[in-house]
Amino acid sequence: METRDDVLIRVRNLKKYYNRGTIKALDDVNIDIRKGDVMVVIGPSGSGKSTFLRSLNLLELPTAGSIEFDGEDITQKKVLNKDGKMVKMDLDAHRQKMGMVFQHFNLFPHLTILNNMTLAPIKVKHMDQKLAEEKALKLLDRVGLKDRANAYPIQLSGGQKQRVAIVRALAMEPEVMLFDEPTSALDPEMVGEVLEVMKELAREGMTMVCVTHEMGFAREVGNRLVFMAEGKILEQGEPKEMFANPQTERLKEFFSQVL
């Protein structure tokens, strides 16, 4: 098998079937996500783009296919380690390196913003509490929410919650960030502040996979655009090129509806 060092996530023949294969949420998806990619996934609702994204860290269990992350097939229960021994695949360890941001933020309502951010670093990575808090405050400062560190999620606006959710994932120092329609549940005036944070992340070279309906973001920020429909990747390429010259009828139709 050829190994290209810069491929971070290699997806092969990914399938997700329901009802004995009569509903195909994912129908043979193949894609390589390379380090530094800002991949934007677009498509009509029900096209499987969220299922695809959620499969990448196995929040959704695929019916068939493989997802290689850091050289390990995370869909397997056991994998060969570097010494050539079969060991239990440590999904939790892989998930630490894949930050995820959800449509509905999913902040922990019973914890303060600061504790939302330090819980996983302290409990999972066994980071010193002081250090974790310092890091969290620095991250909060970056998104302009340092003064809300001791607030509870309910006290924040939607845009603020999503910014916290992003830095909560960043606190684990992930290798890739997965965004599942991060602005879809926001009031229109709050979309900008979240996209701004994502843009900055992209500028810093973070590997990102974003499912979104923000076409402006897809065109301006992404360096790869993927168009999905009916569980398949119908078209992919350089975003500006794809916006200018959509190849398939399906994409032309989609653009005509959303642009």
Add this chain to the structure above:
Amino acid sequence: MDSFIKISNFPIVFKYMSLFGQGIVVTVLLSLFTVLIGFVLALILALMRLSDIRPFAFLEKDENGYVRDSGFLYLISRFNPFAFLATAYVEIFRSTPVLVQVFIIYYGVFGVIKLPTFTVFGFIQFARFFPGVVALGLNSGAYLCEIIRSGIQSVDGGQTEAARSLGMSQAMNLRYIILPQALKNILPAIANEFVVIIKESSITYTIGVQDIMSAVNAVKGATFIIVEPLLVATAIYFCLCFPTSKLIAYVERRMSRGDKR
């Protein structure tokens, strides 16, 4: 017409106040230990019911590799022995009278297992108190199990997804994310169960536990006065239960302060 309550009887009943005092201590201790045992048991039962341990899960895919959604093999692949046992336990304990359970535990189980006969504080007979606690604990465990299960299920699924996506294990997710939120949600129901146990513990006087009801019986036996000691017991039970539910309602309000501002 004579009233069925004779005021003149109360001074006679009050002579036995120390019996009632001991009864209060017994009832309160009985209820506390019951809730403790019941809660731990219920937590284990609830986790068993919600677990996904399926020894025949390898049967869940058919010859084409698709997940089955019906048929005999589907049912077998879904079978979870832990959930089955927990469900059976809950249904059996909820569908039989607590009095029968108390008798079976006291005369049956602890008829075979001999307990040491000593007394605590000079009036709590361990050999009667302990079976009472066990029986009530087993019973309330069944009810609390359903409360805890619904509490866990009431927490939004996105919470688990967020926790797992941060690399937390299932156990960490349960401990730091799900249970704190679930317990907060079910606090009123648990408080209600605690009040129910205070009242239900009166049934243990039938196996000789010297609680408040047994004080009533003692007074009745000594003086042939029936109604007035019962009224005293009524007042005591009310004074135990009403403040308890008020107290927990207060704690609940304080705890929810964080998410309502």
